[in-house]
Amino acid sequence: MSTPLYDEAQKMALAIFDSFSKTAMRNACRSYLSAKRKRKQKEVVGSEAVQYVIDTHGETDIYPSEHIITDSHGHSCVITTEWLYQAMLQLTEQQKEVLILEFWYGMMICSIAEMLHITERTVYNRKQSAFRSIRKYYEEKR
Amino acid sequence: MEQIELDYETVQLAVRGSRKAQEKLLIYYDRYINTLSMVEEEDEEGHLRRYVDEDLKAEIQRKYLEAISKCKVIK
Numbered sequence: 001m002s003t004p005l006y007d008e009a010q011k012m013a014l015a016i017f018d019s020f021s022k023t024a025m026r027n028a029c030r031s032y033l034s035a036k037r038k039r040k041q042k043e044v045v046g047s048e049a050v051q052y053v054i055d056t057h058g059e060t061d062i063y064p065s066e067h068i069i070t071d072s073h074g075h076s077c078v079i080t081t082e083w084l085y086q087a088m089l090q091l092t093e094q095q096k097e098v099l100i101l102e103f104w105y106g107m108m109i110c111s112i113a114e115m116l117h118i119t120e121r122t123v124y125n126r127k128q129s130a131f132r133s134i135r136k137y138y139e140e141k142r
Numbered sequence: 143m144e145q146i147e148l149d150y151e152t153v154q155l156a157v158r159g160s161r162k163a164q165e166k167l168l169i170y171y172d173r174y175i176n177t178l179s180m181v182e183e184e185d186e187e188g189h190l191r192r193y194v195d196e197d198l199k200a201e202i203q204r205k206y207l208e209a210i211s212k213c214k215v216i217k
Contacts, residue, residue: 022171028209
């Protein structure tokens with residue numbers, strides 16, 4: 001059987017519990033919102049990191065309307081400047097092929113020689129004569 | 143939702159770990175938790191939108207249930 005004093009004590013305990021509950025919930029709310037704000041700040045840092053990757057590893061798309069394609073013996077390359085395209089037209093098929101394989105396909109001279117069944121010296125000579133022709137064309141047009 | 147009364151026995155059971163009593167406490171404090179979880183956002187047309195952030199509400203409830211057993215006033 002409860003006494004008035006006991007009831008008072010319970011009422012007091014309930015009031016304290018109510019205050020305790022509300023404080024716990026407010027704290028939970030604050031820490032959630034604070035964590036959310038921090039996550040948002042990190043997201044900004046994250047987007048900077050993404051931008052860094054794009055800047056350092058990104059490639060620019062080349063659209064068909066902005067470039068000229070030339071090929072030699074089935075090896076094609078994309079040229080973005082008109083004068084270089086015109087200069088490439090002056091070259092023999094063999095010279096063009098060596099340039100495409102080295103500068104557009106990124107092959108080593110020894111690999112090109114092996115692929116075309118010629119000596120490395122021949123590859124080198126073709127490349128040098130191609131350079132001379134291109135330089136001559138460029139100087140004449142300038 | 144109808145407001146229920148908070149009695150000493152329920153609180154005592156909740157502090158001792160009774161799931162049913164803890165659920166009762168969550169119902170009792172539901173309005174208060176909703177108020178804390180209320181978020182205001184402006185939409186694209188500039189209208190202010192108020193809604194209960196359900197993630198925040200769940201987090202408050204979770205943390206509150208953890209805290210209940212630590213209350214030393216109820217024995």
